[in-house]
Amino acid sequence: MSSAQGGAYERPHRPARPEAALAANRRSAIRQAALRLFAAQGYRSTTMADIGAAIGIRGPSLYKHVASKHELLAEIMIGTMEQLIAGNIAAVAGADDVREQLRRSVEAHIRYHARHRLEAFVGNREIGSLEQPAQDRVLGRRSDYERRFRELIERGAAEGAFRVQSARIASYSILDMGIGVSSWFHEGGEFTVDQLAYQYGDIALRVVGARPLGGSPDPLCE
Amino acid sequence: MSSAQGGAYERPHRPARPEAALAANRRSAIRQAALRLFAAQGYRSTTMADIGAAIGIRGPSLYKHVASKHELLAEIMIGTMEQLIAGNIAAVAGADDVREQLRRSVEAHIRYHARHRLEAFVGNREIGSLEQPAQDRVLGRRSDYERRFRELIERGAAEGAFRVQSARIASYSILDMGIGVSSWFHEGGEFTVDQLAYQYGDIALRVVGARPLGGSPDPLCE
DNA sequence: GAGCTTGGCTACTGGGCATTAGCCATCTCA
DNA sequence: TGAGATGGCTAATGCCCAGTAGCCAAGCTC
Incomplete structure (x- = not known):
């Protein structure tokens, strides 16, 4: 339920950005996704990869927006x-x-x-x-x-x-x-x-x- | 708070068994310790090593008494x-x-x-x-x-x-x-x-x- | 008293995970 | 147009942990 799938990533390296205005909402989208996952799975069982996946990015990319889990x-x-x-x-x-x-x-x-x-x-x-x-x-x-x-x-x-x-x-x-x-x-x-x-x-x-x-x-x- | 300390174990390899009658209570002592730790730290944050330490044995030894966490x-x-x-x-x-x-x-x-x-x-x-x-x-x-x-x-x-x-x-x-x-x-x-x-x-x-x-x-x- | 059982132990396996390092494409703006 | 900022990415680091393997000492039983 939680971690990344080993190898074989399907998403292209650089997807066309859907909208420019999304950038400002990024942080709150992360917060919402984190909240939903913390509620459903618990804090400890939720991985940064899970939170990233919920908004369509990889786990490590989250650190461009938040300091820590x-x-x-x-x-x-x-x-x-x-x-x-x-x-x-x-x-x-x-x-x-x-x-x-x-x-x-x-x-x-x-x-x-x-x-x-x-x-x-x-x-x-x-x-x-x-x-x-x-x-x-x-x-x-x-x-x-x-x-x-x-x-x-x-x-x-x-x-x-x-x-x-x-x-x-x-x-x-x-x-x-x-x-x-x-x-x-x-x-x-x-x-x-x-x-x-x-x-x-x-x-x-x-x-x-x-x-x-x-x-x-x-x-x-x- | 949870894991073993690397090397340097202080306890002797074979402590004199305090009482023979303890054996029967072992399982319930484990359950009690687990309950206390699950309540205090949460299930996910409690390690088998923690539970073992609470009753004076190592984590892996618990598997002689219980099937799994x-x-x-x-x-x-x-x-x-x-x-x-x-x-x-x-x-x-x-x-x-x-x-x-x-x-x-x-x-x-x-x-x-x-x-x-x-x-x-x-x-x-x-x-x-x-x-x-x-x-x-x-x-x-x-x-x-x-x-x-x-x-x-x-x-x-x-x-x-x-x-x-x-x-x-x-x-x-x-x-x-x-x-x-x-x-x-x-x-x-x-x-x-x-x-x-x-x-x-x-x-x-x-x-x-x-x-x-x-x-x-x-x-x-x- | 010899062998089996019990219940410890250490070392290891196989995996997961937060976070960091460092690369790079796109965007912005001078 | 080009340099810096932004925000993705993969790979790596360092650590933790459940559970297994296999060793061994003490006690029990016949």
Whole structure:
């Protein structure tokens, strides 16, 4: 599945370049191919030759565009955490009520894990493949992200809006169910991303024992 | 971190055998060491030399006890799924009410993921490292396990005990929060296994919108 | 106590892989 | 138009690793 075929290369030495504008996209094409392969085969099982083949060049040619295989992984993983955190900050800022803040946070979390399932999947599976200092950077952001959920739930509990035995376990539950989405969701399945986000928002509010906001009662307590 | 050190071996060629009874335990010691290393470093990054070193022998000597590295992984993963399914069957058989069946199923799920966190962790991360037919066997059992939860929730909903928008999503949520436990739980932390199982049981009942069983109301609805 | 079994060991085989070296065709732009 | 930049390529380097071959010491059994 992975390595080059020994001798006998079929491609001509110098294929007519399809389009000139491709050059600028080369790097992002490599990143996309790497992401797809890391998700499908794992980082360690993906070779530079595989990534090259996915965009029609040889493995060593990749080094004209990227510094190393590890750099590709590190970029994916750090970028993922940055986007998750940015999404969470925006979600919390978009509402005043703690229930609504939690709902929006969960919806953003689910949306990301559905829309960027490969990034999220790789981001969760390959932490151990990261070398330092990239690993510490990713783990640090991951802690920040978790803390944001935990503190939101603690605040909701302090205000009497939520009722939980442990904010830590409630936050882990909610985060982990989102992470799971990245391993089974696929576009065109039973649910759209929006439906998914909404349903998980409901579930999260149940998990924290949210009291109804305004008029509409929680489905559990009507 | 992994390979042998070139030349210069310090151990004598024939160490006095510590105890005769060790021989019988050799195979399980190897399995345990492999499990620990697979969890810590990943299957691909763990070498036979690593596993051997963990029990004080050389890599090639392992082949006197096991057929291949892959066999070690396959045993761990198939065994894990068998135990999860057996635990679920026992949990469901232990109660008549569907709420109680769900609670016991979730408690068994959580207990397994806390007590056998390495097995569960490896079992979830290394599916792609399994070769056929082992991979299909594991995936088949995994589907069975998921279906058992889904059908239990569907039954509860049909009986009016649960209220969910999608039994599939509810079951995935519950399973995924348990899987998450295997990545953060450690003995001696904030919670005991029993406390964890009980709390997750509560959370699962909230997720499915369970109506109170008998006298005691759900904490959310009192 | 001799031969078989067990379970170590070292050396080796056959292969894979990230990365580097160095070549060269095309393109760009002065 | 020609020199440098760009981005391919093949070959080579250096390393790692699963698994095999074959040796050998200790224990067991008859």
